[in-house]
Amino acid sequence: MKRAYNFNAGPSALPLPVLERAQKELLNFQNTGMSVMELSHRSKEYEAVHNAAKERLKRLLNVPDGYDILFLQGGASLQFSMVPMNLLTEGKIGCYVLTGAWSEKALKEAQKIGLTTVVASSKEANYTYIPPLDDVQWPKNAAYVHITSNNTIFGTQWKEFPNTPVDLVADMSSDILSRPFDVSQFALIYAGAQKNLGPSGVTVVILRNDLLERIPDGLPTMLDYRTHQKSNSLYNTPPTFAIYMLSLVLEWVEEQGGVAAMEERNQQKAAVLYEAIDESGGFYKPHAEKGSRSLMNVTFTLPNEELTKTFLAEAKERGFVGLGGHRSVGGCRASIYNAVPLEACEALASFMNEFRRRFA
Numbered sequence: 001m002k003r004a005y006n007f008n009a010g011p012s013a014l015p016l017p018v019l020e021r022a023q024k025e026l027l028n029f030q031n032t033g034m035s036v037m038e039l040s041h042r043s044k045e046y047e048a049v050h051n052a053a054k055e056r057l058k059r060l061l062n063v064p065d066g067y068d069i070l071f072l073q074g075g076a077s078l079q080f081s082m083v084p085m086n087l088l089t090e091g092k093i094g095c096y097v098l099t100g101a102w103s104e105k106a107l108k109e110a111q112k113i114g115l116t117t118v119v120a121s122s123k124e125a126n127y128t129y130i131p132p133l134d135d136v137q138w139p140k141n142a143a144y145v146h147i148t149s150n151n152t153i154f155g156t157q158w159k160e161f162p163n164t165p166v167d168l169v170a171d172m173s174s175d176i177l178s179r180p181f182d183v184s185q186f187a188l189i190y191a192g193a194q195k196n197l198g199p200s201g202v203t204v205v206i207l208r209n210d211l212l213e214r215i216p217d218g219l220p221t222m223l224d225y226r227t228h229q230k231s232n233s234l235y236n237t238p239p240t241f242a243i244y245m246l247s248l249v250l251e252w253v254e255e256q257g258g259v260a261a262m263e264e265r266n267q268q269k270a271a272v273l274y275e276a277i278d279e280s281g282g283f284y285k286p287h288a289e290k291g292s293r294s295l296m297n298v299t300f301t302l303p304n305e306e307l308t309k310t311f312l313a314e315a316k317e318r319g320f321v322g323l324g325g326h327r328s329v330g331g332c333r334a335s336i337y338n339a340v341p342l343e344a345c346e347a348l349a350s351f352m353n354e355f356r357r358r359f360a
Ligand code: PLP
Pocket: 009, 010, 074, 075, 076, 077, 078, 102, 148, 150, 151, 152, 153, 171, 172, 173, 174, 192, 193
């Protein structure tokens, strides 16, 4: 069987050894005579899977004491609402940094809940860069500042996280686990799993426990972080199979040498593609400014629509999947999350070079 060169933005490639292991265990998990997805979520076998996933994530990200990890549903999109519902209390202001479509969506949901302000934005440049926060005048009653660590659609990424005087909240859906970072810089982090963590269905939230004291009473039970923190994310039936897959992916990351090793590989992979762009004499134009380039989503355009169509059609014939850019950027996007091997990036770069030689 030939696996596709999968450059999908999400859901995206999973590590082959993880899929093989899940296949092997599918019908009879640890001699239970059942699949993981058939186990009761109250069974000791499932609980071990659940707690192992949590422990592995804690280890891999060096999550300090005083933080908790939650496994929720509803995707990162539900967090756009849950963050302000839980943290944007009366009279406080939710500060937002706009760096792309996902941060705009996060802001839009917060506006329905409480007061908000945009403290920095690169919208005027169609989100080609990450705006600096040095000159921000922070409101005195700021509840938090929300950033999107990696902008999946535009292909930009925060290189260093800002030191802010207010609690920092980050949507890390498209780059969590791709590089080491200091969790203690953040009040809350959330990420839909379907890029670097596993299949869709589970959303990871890492939060500093003192935030729980600020949560207003009266929220719907399922939308209150305290419900999930108190019950070890087992208040209701969790997405058990997705959490099992998350655990296998985390085990794989550990075997690869952890998050630092992931970063090294991700840098190599991105360098191969950015080199093909930079050395194309302007045939491939990068969307992101150099200092803001993402290691996860490489965005570029070709000289015209016609060539873009031909490029995508030929790429598809050669087994490259998911290279079409989002309509707000146009052109192409190669999403090269943790599970995409260097070899796939090398193959794509070599196709890009060959295509350019024929059409430039
Ligand atoms: N935030 C970012 C940065 C994303 O890339 C995505 C999806 O691609 C989302 C949020 C939305 O995630 P979900 O589909 O889990 O709601």
